[in-house]
Structures are given as C-alpha cells and as structure tokens.
Amino acid sequence: MQAQFDRRDFMKLAGYGGVVFATGLSPAYAAAAGKDFFFVQLSDTHWGFSGPPNPEAASTLKRAVAAVNTLPRQPDFIMFTGDLTHTTDDPKERRRRLAEFKEIVAGLAVKNQRFIPGEHDASLDKGEAYQEFFGRTYYAFDHAGIHFVALDNVSDPGAKLGQAQLDWLKADLAQIDKDRPIIVLTHRPLFDLQPEWDWATADGKAAIDILTPYKNVTVFYGHIHQEHHHMTGHIAHHAATSLIFPLPAPGAQPKRAPVAWDPAAPFKGLGFRSVGSGDAPGNPVIKQYPVA
Amino acid sequence: MTGLLRRLAAGAGFAVAVCAGAIAFHAVLPMAAEPRVIRITAKKFEYNPQKIVLKKGVPVVLELVALDRIHGFRILGLGLRADVLPDQAVRVEFTPDKAGRFVFACDVFCGDGHEDMDGVIVVEE
Numbered sequence: 001m002q003a004q005f006d007r008r009d010f011m012k013l014a015g016y017g018g019v020v021f022a023t024g025l026s027p028a029y030a031a032a033a034g035k036d037f038f039f040v041q042l043s044d045t046h047w048g049f050s051g052p053p054n055p056e057a058a059s060t061l062k063r064a065v066a067a068v069n070t071l072p073r074q075p076d077f078i079m080f081t082g083d084l085t086h087t088t089d090d091p092k093e094r095r096r097r098l099a100e101f102k103e104i105v106a107g108l109a110v111k112n113q114r115f116i117p118g119e120h121d122a123s124l125d126k127g128e129a130y131q132e133f134f135g136r137t138y139y140a141f142d143h144a145g146i147h148f149v150a151l152d153n154v155s156d157p158g159a160k161l162g163q164a165q166l167d168w169l170k171a172d173l174a175q176i177d178k179d180r181p182i183i184v185l186t187h188r189p190l191f192d193l194q195p196e197w198d199w200a201t202a203d204g205k206a207a208i209d210i211l212t213p214y215k216n217v218t219v220f221y222g223h224i225h226q227e228h229h230h231m232t233g234h235i236a237h238h239a240a241t242s243l244i245f246p247l248p249a250p251g252a253q254p255k256r257a258p259v260a261w262d263p264a265a266p267f268k269g270l271g272f273r274s275v276g277s278g279d280a281p282g283n284p285v286i287k288q289y290p291v292a
Numbered sequence: 293m294t295g296l297l298r299r300l301a302a303g304a305g306f307a308v309a310v311c312a313g314a315i316a317f318h319a320v321l322p323m324a325a326e327p328r329v330i331r332i333t334a335k336k337f338e339y340n341p342q343k344i345v346l347k348k349g350v351p352v353v354l355e356l357v358a359l360d361r362i363h364g365f366r367i368l369g370l371g372l373r374a375d376v377l378p379d380q381a382v383r384v385e386f387t388p389d390k391a392g393r394f395v396f397a398c399d400v401f402c403g404d405g406h407e408d409m410d411g412v413i414v415v416e417e
C-alpha cells in the first residue's frame with residue numbers, strides 16, 4: 001500500500017477533498033490483514049439519467065471506468081454501492097439500463113466486481129430485476145483478513161433492512177472475533193444523517209447495535225452524492241461521491257435538488273475513491289479521485 | 293406522553309407509527325364536536341392539498357388515501373408517520389400541541405420525482 005500511495009501523492013489528492021481515516025486494529029489481525037490491498041468504491045452511477053444536472057450523463061460512467069483502468073496499480077476488487085441505474089417505472093427499461101450498466105463496467109480491467117442495489121435499482125420492484133443481473137442483495141465475504149458485509153437497505157421501499165436481514169447479520173457476525181476488522185458496504189447511511197431527505201435507514205440503528213460490540217468497524221456507503229464522515233460511537237461512516245451529480249450538504253437548503261452542472265468545471269464534485277490497508281495493516285486509507 | 297395519539301387505521305392491523313412525544317393528548321372537552329376531517333390524497337409525486345392550516349390544541353383527523361400506488365406520509369416535526377395505501381383510507385387523529393410549519397413528505401420510494409413529494413402543515417396559535 002505504501003508503495004502505491006506515498007504521502008506526497010496523498011497530499012496532492014487531498015486537494016480533491018480526500019481525507020485519510022485510520023481505525024486501529026489489534027496486532028492479532030495485523031498478520032492476517034498484513035497483505036497490502038485496496039479496493040475501489042464507485043457509487044451512484046445512475047445509468048439512464050438524463051437532464052441538466054449532468055449533460056455528460058451518457059459518458060460519465062465510461063470515463064470513470066477508463067479512470068479506474070489507468071490507476072498505476074489495479075485494485076483487488078471494485079465495489080459498487082448502489083444506484084447503478086436511474087429509476088424508471090418501466091420494468092423493461094429498468095432491465096435495459098441494468099444490462100447496459102453491466103456491459104459498461106465489464107470494461108473494467110479488474111474483473112472482481114461486487115454490487116449492491118440502491119433505491120433507484122430496487123425499490124420499485126423489491127429488487128426483482130436487480131437480482132436477475134447481480135444476484136443476492138446482501139452477503140458477506142472475506143478479503144485480506146477483513147470481513148466484508150454488504151447490506152441492502154433499499155429493496156424495501158420504506159428504507160428498511162428488515163428483520164430477516166438483521167437476523168442474518170447477527171448470525172454472520174456471530175462467527176467473527178470481536179476484534180476482527182469489519183467493513184460494511186451499504187447504500188443509505190445506517191445512521192440518521194438527514195431523515196427529511198431519506199438520508200437514513202428506518203431500522204439502521206438495529207444494525208449499528210449489532211455491529212457495536214465489534215471493535216473495528218468501518219461503513220462505506222453512497223446515496224448522498226458527496227463525501228461525508230461521521231462517527232457513531234467507535235464506528236466510522238464514510239459517504240462516497242457520485243458519478244452523476246453532487247447533492248447539497250445535509251440540510252443546506254430546503255430541497256435536496258442536485259447541485260447545478262458548472263460548464264466551467266465539468267464533472268466537479270464527481271469521482272470515486274480507493275480504500276486501502278494503509279500504513280498500518282488494516283487501517284483503511286481513503287483516497288478520492290476525480291472522474292475527469 | 294406518547295401513545296395518546298389515537299390510531300384510527302381503517303384496516304385492522306394496519307400500523308400508524310408514532311415516534312415522539314410531540315402529540316399532545318386532548319382533554320375531553322364539554323360538548324366536544326367531532327374532529328374536523330381533512331382528506332389528503334397522494335399520487336406520484338404530489339399530495340393534495342399541499343398545504344394544511346391547523347389550530348394549535350384543536351383535534352383533527354387526517355384521512356390519507358393513495359390514488360396510484362403505495363406512498364408514505366411522514367411529519368418528522370410532529371413525530372408522525374403512516375403508509376398511504378391505494379383504495380384504503382388511513383385515518384390519523386391527533387392534536388397539534390405546538391405552533392409552526394411542519395413539512396410532510398413521502399418516505400416510501402415511489403419513482404423519479406419521489407424527492408419532490410412533500411407538503412406542509414401550518415399550525416397557528
């Protein structure tokens with residue numbers, strides 16, 4: 001990781017709003033998590049959107065794919081945290097958008113790709129079309145000593161994880177040591193960031209309660225189309241920029257209307273990020289990249 | 293303090309959730325009239341009416357019905373929410389105990405325009 005992200009490199013990128021976050025890990029897992037690794041998070045690509053907030057909507061995702069492909073070192077895997085497509089009432093059109101999205105991201109050099117839905121993909125049909133293309137909407141996997149949990153707080157249009165998923169989460173984590181590093185991936189914030197704007201998960205607190213006994217938990221999510229960093233107790237929550245249009249800061253204005261496209265600075269506020277093991281094993285280091 | 297909001301959901305077992313103690317109990321007034329009933333319809337992506345003016349301390353019944361699909365109705369400032377169903381009126385009775393402007397909004401994702409689906413309750417002194 002250090003070879004990949006030296007400090008000078010980071011300082012330069014900090015100009016884009018990138019910030020380093022570190023969460024301590026027990027030495028017991030330093031060995032297991034010792035392998036340098038990083039993944040790339042892309043979020044809220046909203047394939048199928050068209051409108052003044054992004055006159056380059058038809059090219060933005062493709063530019064992001066190209067930008068990821070030019071990273072000097074390629075990520076271990078790529079994580080998409082929802083709103084892959086922009087919503088539509090037409091089930092055929094939804095499938096068309098999902099198929100096109102899948103075809104475009106097949107152009108990523110890294111073939112290890114993981115997905116979760118956003119409400120635009122899944123809330124109108126409870127995830128039916130999404131699952132045809134991408135399978136399960138919540139799941140767990142291990143990588144480099146870290147336990148990853150992907151949660152679905154969108155297939156229920158009321159922004160709930162639901163009891164079945166919470167039970168699954170509890171059972172999944174029951175097999176995990178309390179000091180094992182855990183990374184949670186989800187679309188909506190699990191905490192009440194701005195409930196007036198649906199920037200919350202109705203039963204997110206139940207998930208946080210299940211996660212709280214674990215000492216090293218970091219949550220990466222999307223939905224709010226901007227970077228945001230928040231702690232609930234010792235759990236860090238990091239929101240990602242989008243790849244379609246930025247949204248205003250929480251509560252900054254009455255409506256959550258998109259930030260207007262700036263012709264003088266196209267793609268401003270859009271981007272993706274890498275999350276890496278950092279200078280101490282398992283300490284997530286977040287780096288923000290512009291899309292163009 | 294909570295729990296005093298009466299739940300008048302039309303369908304048995306249909307839940308109207310009350311989150312906070314923002315709703316005051318209204319004492320049984322001598323010769324109390326039936327509370328005023330305000331019908332609110334919901335459809336993609338608007339409520340009708342979008343503005344409702346109430347009097348502080350005066351009980352009211354909101355009768356919610358959807359015209360197309362399920363929507364939500366949530367007033368964070370009053371700690372009140374309900375699902376709004378098609379073909380089934382959901383009645384929510386409460387007494388506003390504070391003056392002010394309280395935004396209500398749809399919290400059940402309903403499509404491209406969901407974000408704009410809101411209205412306001414104005415409670416006057």
Ligand SMILES: [Cu+2]
Nearest residue numbers: 363398402409
């Ligand atoms: Cu709605």
